[in-house]
Amino acid sequence: MTFNLYKTMGTSASKEVEGVWYSPWGPVSDGKPGFKLARAGGANKNYEQAVAQGIKPYNKMINIGMKTQDKETMELLRKITMDAFVRFCVKGWENIVDSEEQTQPFSVENVRKLFEDLPMVFDDLFNFASDHTNYQDRDVELESKN
Numbered sequence: 001m002t003f004n005l006y007k008t009m010g011t012s013a014s015k016e017v018e019g020v021w022y023s024p025w026g027p028v029s030d031g032k033p034g035f036k037l038a039r040a041g042g043a044n045k046n047y048e049q050a051v052a053q054g055i056k057p058y059n060k061m062i063n064i065g066m067k068t069q070d071k072e073t074m075e076l077l078r079k080i081t082m083d084a085f086v087r088f089c090v091k092g093w094e095n096i097v098d099s100e101e102q103t104q105p106f107s108v109e110n111v112r113k114l115f116e117d118l119p120m121v122f123d124d125l126f127n128f129a130s131d132h133t134n135y136q137d138r139d140v141e142l143e144s145k146n
Helices: 005-009 013-018 045-068 071-088 108-117 119-130
Strands: 020-022 034-037 090-094
Touching: 020 119, 034 119, 045 071, 071 108, 071 119, 108 119
Parallel strands: none
Antiparallel strands: 020 034, 034 090
């Protein structure tokens, strides 16, 4: 019997580009927040190109800073990555409210504000979108941390 790496490790290019729904707080149908996320990488070439273009003017600084784990360099990389993620990975959301409990419509500006206000939300969503297994040719149901 053979082991097919393509079936085990392969992903769906359409899921990587169009996105899959993710809600780490519980089902969206129960009013929990949910995000439609394209993959941060893989077939999502717009994301990869945006990161590459964002980094390009800072290549020398980044190469030096990465060796020393320079705080300024790490913050710059996070900013570039977050900007590309906001523009090319977050495709939609449901049940998002602001600190005043007002429902927020999906927009790039509102996503950016949410991530700036709650950077740990960005971290969680980025980790999900970076994991190729979330974009495989299988039914991806809403993920839930219970």
